[in-house]
Structures are given as C-alpha cells and as structure tokens.
Amino acid sequence: MLTLLSRAFLAPVARAVYRPKVTGRDNVPRTGRVVLASNHLSFIDSVVLTLVAPRNVSFLAKSDYFTGEGAKGWLSKSFFSAIGAVPVDRGAGQAAQDALDAGLAILERDEAFAIYPEGTRSRDGRIYKGRTGAAWLAMSSNSLIVPVALIGTEKLQPVGSTIPRLHRVSVEFGRPIDASEYGQPNSARARRKLTDALMEDIQRMSGQEPAGVYNEVPAASAIEKVKRALGRNRPS
Numbered sequence: 001m002l003t004l005l006s007r008a009f010l011a012p013v014a015r016a017v018y019r020p021k022v023t024g025r026d027n028v029p030r031t032g033r034v035v036l037a038s039n040h041l042s043f044i045d046s047v048v049l050t051l052v053a054p055r056n057v058s059f060l061a062k063s064d065y066f067t068g069e070g071a072k073g074w075l076s077k078s079f080f081s082a083i084g085a086v087p088v089d090r091g092a093g094q095a096a097q098d099a100l101d102a103g104l105a106i107l108e109r110d111e112a113f114a115i116y117p118e119g120t121r122s123r124d125g126r127i128y129k130g131r132t133g134a135a136w137l138a139m140s141s142n143s144l145i146v147p148v149a150l151i152g153t154e155k156l157q158p159v160g161s162t163i164p165r166l167h168r169v170s171v172e173f174g175r176p177i178d179a180s181e182y183g184q185p186n187s188a189r190a191r192r193k194l195t196d197a198l199m200e201d202i203q204r205m206s207g208q209e210p211a212g213v214y215n216e217v218p219a220a221s222a223i224e225k226v227k228r229a230l231g232r233n234r235p236s
Contacts, residue, residue, distance in 0.1 A: 006042035008189045012172070018186070019168055020052055020169050021168065021169070021170040021171070022046065022052045022170075022171045022172075022173075022174035023127075023170075023172045023173070024172050024174060024175075025052075025053075025054045025144055025173055026054075027108045027173045027174060027175055027176055028053060028054050028055065028112075028173050028176075029053075029144060029176065030054060030147055031054055031055075032110055032143075032144075032154075033107045033108075033110055033111070033141050033142065034113075034143055034144045034145070034146055034147040034176070035107065035111075035112075035113055035114075035115060035134055035137055035138045035141075035144070036053065036057060036112060036113070036114040036115070036116075036145075036146050036148050036173075037115055037116070037117050037130075037134040037141050037145055037146070037147055037202070038051065038114060038115075038116055038147075038148035038149070038150055038202070039116070039118065039122070039127055039148070039149055039150055039200055039202050039206050039208065040118050040119075040120065040121045040123065041121060041122055041125070041153045041154040041204075042150075042153040042156060042157045042158070043152055043157055043159075043198065044134065044153055044156055044157040044164055045116070045121075045150055045153050045227050046059045046085070046114065047224070048153055048171065049114055049148065049150070049154070049171065050114070051203065052171050052207055053112070053114075053173075055112055056084060056111070056112065057084055057113070057114050058084040058086055058106045058109045058111060058112065058113050058114070059084060059085055059086070059114040059115070060085070060086050060087075060088045060102060060103065060115075060156070061080050061085035061088070061102070061115065062085060062087070062088075062089075062098050063087040063088060066080065066081070066087040067087075067192075070235065072175050073150065074106050079159045081174065086102055088102050092228065096204060096205075097141065098135075100136065100137060100177045101175055103115060103137050104137055104141055105138050107137060107141035108141055112139075113137070114148075115133065115134045115137065117130030117131055117133070117134045117195060117202075118130060118131070118215045119130075119131050119186040119215055120215055121159075121213070121215075122154075122208075122211075123159075123215075123217060124211075125154065125209070126208055126209045126210065126211040127199070127202065127203050127206060127208035127209070127210055127211060128197070128211045128213065128214060129134055129199070129211065129212065129214050129215075130195040130198060130199040130215065130216035131195070131214070132159070132191035132192060132194075132195045132200065133165070134195065135179065135182070135185075135190075135191040135192075135194040135195045135198065136185050136191055137180070138160070138174055138177075138194070139179045139180070139183070139185035139191065139194070140185040140230035141178060141206060143179065144176040144177065144178060144179070145177045145179055145194075145198060146173055146174060146175075146176045146177070147174035147175075147177070147201035147202045148171065148172070148173055148174065148202070148207035149170075149171070149174070149202055149205035150167060150169065150170075150171055150206070151170040151206055151207070152165060152167060152168065152169035152170060153169050155169075156169050160188065172205045172206075174201045174202070174205055175201075177194070177197065177198060177201075179194060182194040182197075185234060189209075
C-alpha cells in the first residue's frame with residue numbers, strides 16, 4: 001500500500017518537475033513476471049526507473065539504507081520501502097546468490113523486478129559487459145526480460161551529490177525478450193547468449209560506447225588488488 005501511495009504522489013510530481021522523456025512504456029507487460037534490465041549511470045537510477053515504469057517495480061538495495069537510527073534512519077527506510085526497494089547484503093559468493101534468490105522470490109509472485117546487469121555504476125559513461133544474473137533470473141522464473149536504457153541520470157545526480165539537480169533524463173523501454181527461447185538457466189552458454197543479446201539492445205538504445213570488459217569496483221586495498229589478480233588467473 002505504501003508503494004502504491006508513493007507512486008501516486010511522487011510520480012506526477014517528478015514528471016512535472018523533471019519532465020523525463022519516456023518511450024516504449026507499452027513494451028512493459030502490465031501483469032505477470034517481468035525483469036527490467038537497465039544500464040547503470042547514477043545512484044538515482046532505481047528511483048527514476050521506479051517512478052516512470054507503468055507498473056510497480058521492486059529492486060534490491062543495500063541493507064544499510066534500512067538499518068539507520070533516529071529520524072534520518074527512519075526517513076531512509078521509509079523512502080526506500082515506499083519506492084519498492086528490498087534490503088539485501090551486497091557482495092560476492094553467497095551474498096550475491098542470496099540477492100538473486102530474493103529477486104527470484106519477487107518474480108515468483110508475478111511481480112516486476114529491476115536489475116543492473118553491469119553490476120555497478122559506470123564510472124566513465126561507457127557500457128560494460130553484462131553479468132548473467134539477469135538472464136538466470138528470467139530463465140529460472142520463466143519471465144520476460146525488458147531492456148531499459150537510461151540517459152542523463154549521471155547529470156541528474158552526479159557521483160558525490162546528495163540532492164538531484166534539475167536535468168531532464170530519457171528512459172526507453174525496449175521490446176521484451178522471451179528468455180525461454182535461449183535455453184535452460186543451468187546452461188552457462190545459454191545465460192551468456194541471452195545476456196549478450198540483452199546488452200546489445202541496451203547499448204543500441206543508450207548510445208553508450210561499449211567497454212568490452214566487466215565493470216569492476218575499484219579495489220579498496222593492496223590485499224584486495226592481489227586477491228583480484230589471483231582470481232583472474234583461475235579457470236572459469
């Protein structure tokens with residue numbers, strides 16, 4: 001109910017103030033399971049996507065946004081809950097699988113779920129190679145997957161800023177992809193093929209320069225850099 005009320009109030013206000021250009025809304029099924037897979041340029045991407053989509057959309061957010069104390073913590077928790085955010089612990093390994101399982105549970109309730117195949121925000125405006133989690137979700141839940149291109153959100157809320165600026169953004173929803181046509185979720189080749197097709201659609205709509213590599217979060221320490229170097233040398 002809170003999510004419905006927030007969309008009923010926030011969406012018209014956001015459209016009036018920021019005047020986003022939205023195309024392809026009819027490509028998003030109004031009912032049933034659907035994965036919205038988008039490029040990722042800014043912290044505010046999930047908010048923009050949630051407010052312009054033609055139906056309620058859930059997405060994963062850091063659990064830190066839901067655990068703060070005092071008035072600030074309450075406000076953060078209320079806001080993210082209202083726009084459809086689901087708290088998860090971020091990370092690799094089991095944490096990453098737990099996040100995908102949380103998304104799968106949402107889809108199995110015949111709802112819409114948003115995810116960023118690049119994994120993290122682009123630091124240079126290029127579009128990075130997609131990870132196969134979105135494909136796994138769509139295949140495992142028998143969901144349609146809709147490519148989404150966000151344009152200009154990095155100027156709406158640049159890295160380091162806390163308050164959105166007055167900047168017009170564009171959102172394009174592409175034609176839905178039937179994941180079942182690509183194979184089974186336990187096939188790495190099928191997941192990769194679907195992911196590559198998905199990223200090609202997003203790149204075509206967004207006009208971003210392809211990076212051709214995965215988007216890695218900068219290593220926080222020398223030890224982390226060594227771990228990553230060792231990890232890259234392991235067989236996949």
